Amino acid sequence: MEELRDRTVWKSDPHTQVKHLVYRHYLQCWMGKILQRFPEATIVDAFSGPGIYTDGPPGSPVVVAKTFLEHTAYQRFGRLNLVCLEERADRVEELQRQFAKLPRSPQLQVTVQPPGTFAEQQPRLSALAHRGRAETPVLWLVDPFDLKSAPFSLIRQCLAGRRDEVLFTLFTNELHRFCQRENFDKTMTPYFGGDHWRAAVAERRAGSRKEAFAAAYQQGLKSQDLFTGSFGIKISNQSARYHLILATHSDAGLKCWAPVTWKLDSYSGQGASADTADALSLFDEASVVDRLDVALRAHAGTEQRWETLSSQAARLNHMDKHLRQVLDNLAVQGLAFRVDPVRARSAWPEGCTVRFYAPGDVADEAS
Template sequence: MTQDGSTERAGSSTDGFVSIGGQHRMPPPQDTLWRSQPRVLIKHQVYRHYLQCWMGKICRSFDQSSIVDAFSGPGQYLDGPDGSPLVISKTFLEHSAFSQFNTLRFICNEKRADRREHLTRKMKELPPSPKLKFHSAEPAGTADTFEVLDALAHGGSRKDIPTLWILDPFNLAGVPFELIQKCLRRSRDEVLITWFSDEIYRFCEDSSKANAMSSHFGGDHWKSALEHKGETARKEALLTAYQDGLRSLGVLTNAVSISSRNETARYSLVFATHDDRGLECFNPVKWRLDPVKGSTINENRGMQQGDLFSELPVVEELRAYLESLAGEAASFLSLVREAQRMGYLEKHLRTTLDELAVDGRAVRETPLKASTRWPAESVIRFYPPA
C-alpha cells in the first residue's frame, strides 16, 4: 500500500524476527484490508512530495520510466485512505506537468491474490490514460519474483529506463541487502526503503538474530553501533551503518525518520540514488518535514509539526565542512553538490556562506561583479579565522 510499514508486526517463524525478550509483536493483518495509522499517511506524504519532483524531472526527460511498488497491498485502507498504488497513480495523473509527460510503467507486486484483485479493481476506477501503463504481477514474494519485476520495469532488454523501487515490506526479512543491491544495479535506478528502526534496535543485542541482521545490513559492520549507548544514539548509529552499506555500492543516500512520543525514530525512509539530481528531489522533502534538522518528523504532530526549539535550521555539519576549506577555493556548484550529499539545501549553503562572509572567512573570488553575492558561476575562497 505499500504495506503500512508498521513496527508493530512480526515476520514469520522462519525469518529470525518473531519475538524478543518474550514479547511478540502484533502479527500482520489477515483480512484483505486493514485500518491505516498516522505513520502511513505521513509516509505517503513523503511519497507525494518526492514523486512530484521525480516525475517532473524524469517523466518529461525520458520516453519511458518505471515505478515498482514491490509490496503494494490492496490499494486501499479499511477506513478509507488510498494505499500507495493509488497515491502514486494520482500523483502522476494530477501532476501540473502531466501534459508534458511521457509513458510511466507502474508495476505492482502483492503476494496475496485477494489483495491483488482488490488493487486491480481500485486501479480500474482511476481516469484512464495511455500514459500510465499499469501491471500487477502474479502473486509472489518480491525476492522470488525480482527478475520478473525488473524485466517489466526495464522493458525486457532495455537498461536505460529510469526506475524507482519502493520497498515497504511487512518485516525486515522482506528487504535483505541482496535485494537492495539488485534494485540498484542499473545506473538510473533508485530505491526508497522503509527501514524498521524500532525492530533493529530491539534485535541488535540478540545473538540469535546476528546472522539475520548481517543479511539485512549486507555485512557485520552494524556491530560497531553497539558501542553507542542510549536508544537515540544507537538508532542513529545503526541507521548510519545501514547507509554506509549502501554507500559501499557506490550510491548516494539520505534518510528521514518518523518518531513517536519519545521523539526517537520509530522507522525511517531511506533513499538511495546514483545521481546528485536524486538528492535534489529528496532533500527538500526532509526539510519540509523537519525545518530544524531535516531529519525527523513526529507521527503524532504530523506534517504540520511545530518546531520544538527553534525555527533556525541546524547546519553545524555544513559550517564545519566550509570552515575546513580554509586556504582553498571552490566553485559554488561544487559546494552545492557537497551540501546536497550531506543532506542540506542550496539555501542552507547560501545562508552559511553569508555568515562566514561577515567574518571575512568566505570571499567571492570570481566574478568580480555580480547581481547576487553567490552566483552559480562563482568561485569562493575560504580563509581561517582572523
C-alpha cells in the same frame, strides 16, 4: 504486524500517513525532473498491498498513480510505467479494483503482477522495469512486512542500473528491540549486507541506537559507491518507528530528497511525526548547519565552483538555501568571497565561484 498479515485490508496508522507524505513530496520532485527529461520511466512498488485502507486513505501504489495524474507538469510528462507486486491473491484483486476507479491516461501504464514474492520475482521485475533499456530510470519502493523479505542483496540488485533508485523502509524499531536476542544476528547480517551493524548495538538509548542502525545501513550503501539519505518516521516526541532510506547513484537524487526532509522537519531535516509534519518550526535553523559550516571552512585556500558546493551541501542533507546561509555567515567573517561573477543580483548566484580563507588569513596583525 502478524495481525496485518491475516487481513486483506487493514486500518491505516499515523506512521503510514507520514510515510506516504514523504512519498508524495519525493515523487513530486522525482517525476518533475525525470519524466520531463526521459520519454519513459518506471516505478516498482515491490510490496504493494491492497491499495486501500479500511478507513479510507489510499495505499502506496494508488498514492503513486494519483501523484502522477495530479502533477502540475503532467501534460509535459513522458510515460510512467507503474509495476506492482503483492504476495497475496486477495490483495492483488483488491488492488486491481482500486486502480479501476482511477481516471485512464495514455501516459500511465499500470501493471499489477500475479501474486508473488519479492525475492523470487526481483529479476523479472527488473527486466520488466527497464524494458530492455539499461538507461530507463527506475524508482523502487521497497516497504516489506519484515526484515527477512528484503535482504541487502536484493536491494543491491535493485540498484544494478545506473539510473536505478531505491526508497526503502528500514525497521529500526525492530532492530533496536531484537538486536541482542540470541541468534538474531543470522537475520541482521543479511539485512545489512555485513556485520557493520554490530557497532550500533553499543548505543543504549532507543533513539540513539535507532539512528545508529540507520547510519549503519547507509554505510553499507556508501560502500557500494551510492549516495544515500535517511528520514525517521515517528509519533510525537517518541523515537523513530522506522526510517526511510534513499539510495541513488547520483547526488542529483539528493537534490530531491533534501527539500522533502526539510519541508517535513523544518528544524533538523532528519525525521517527522504525524503531529509535526508540515508544521512550522519555532527554532532557528542556524544550529543545524554546523556540519556544512565545518565542511566549507575546510576549503580555506581554494576556489570552489557553485556546483561543487551545492553537491557537497546535498550530501550533507542540506538545501541551497542552507548553503547560502552559511556562505553569508562566512562572508561576514571575511572567510568567503564571491570572485566570479563580479556583478550579480544576489550574493551567491548559481554558477558563481567562491574563494575561501582561513581565520588566520584575516587576523589583525597589529593586535
